[in-house]
Amino acid sequence: MNMQLNGRPAKANVLRVDGLSKQFEMHHLKRTLYAFENLDFEVNAGEFILLKGENGAGKSTLLRTLYRSYLPRAGHIYYRTAEGVIDLASAADVDISVLRRREIGFVTQFLNARPRVAAEEVVAEPLRLAGTPHAEALNEARRWLAAFGVKRQLWPAYPSTFSGGEQQKVNLARALILPQRLLLLDEPTASLDRDARQALVDRLAQLKDAGVAMIGVFHHPEDVQHLVDREIYLKAIKIEDGEDDVAE
Incomplete structure (x- = not known):
């Protein structure tokens, strides 16, 4: 097992990971790339x-597996939905898609920008899909674009034309506009300026207070240290033949 926990274990849970392992078979190299076990x-x-x-050590790989x-190669990811417990490791793709829309969020530093869709519409979309009227969703999207420091003149523009930093702000506004039950964060602050960070x-603190469970990897961990309840330390797996084939 390549994990150490600091802090007291919790009783009730949103997510329970049991014996989770992941590896990648590099067939063209005839090698196995180990992430965690x-x-x-x-x-x-x-x-x-x-x-x-x-x-x-496989930190980002773990988030993508969750x-x-x-x-995963082995193990279980028991997630407590609003209706009951489901094993994300073996759930049908259609169930995973529903959970991603309604309950599980994933935040990265990269925006998958769609052509000819305005930034404010990109951010408003999760609210609209959840049933919020368009005008209300658009107003909320603008509020979050402003909070993350996106200039007003860019709101009706296409994010595909933005700089990397501005795209990341749009991505964060979209990912965090609708509270989820479980939020996975993969280096969301990597290229943000101080104000956006x-x-x-501030938004993560609000979500935490609202009961959102969060697991994250941070380029600037000191930014969120006051929010952290526990730490999970992953160790890179050592390969028996002396070579280290590991996944980020």
Whole structure:
């Protein structure tokens, strides 16, 4: 097991990970790329867990596996939905899609910008899909674009034309506009300016107070240290033949 926990274990949980392992088969190299193995941990509602560890320990891979972008090699990811418990490791793709729309959020530093869609419409979309009237969703989107420091003249413009930093702000506004039950954060502050980083931290504090469970990797962990309840430390797996094939 390549994990150490600091802090008291929680009783009730939103997510319980049991014996989770992930590896990648590099067939063209005839090698196996190891990410992590036999992980066990739980996450409560309103709890913030910080992932730490050396480069190549599999922190981002773990988040993508929890989000089911990757299938684990072994283990279970028991998630408590509004209707009951489901194992994300083996759930049908259609169920995963529904949970991503309604309950599980994933925040990265990258925006998948769609052509010819205004920034304010991109940010408003999660609210509209949840049933919020268009005008109300648009007003809320503008509020969050302003909070993250996106200039007003850019709101009706296409994010595909923005700089990387401005795209990241749009991405954060979209990802955080609709509270989820579980939020996964993969280096969301990597290229943000100080004001945008503070806006992000303020929003995460609001979500934590609202009971959102969060797991994250941060380029500036000191920004969120006051929100952290526990830390999970991942160690890179050592390969028996002396070579280290690990995944970020």
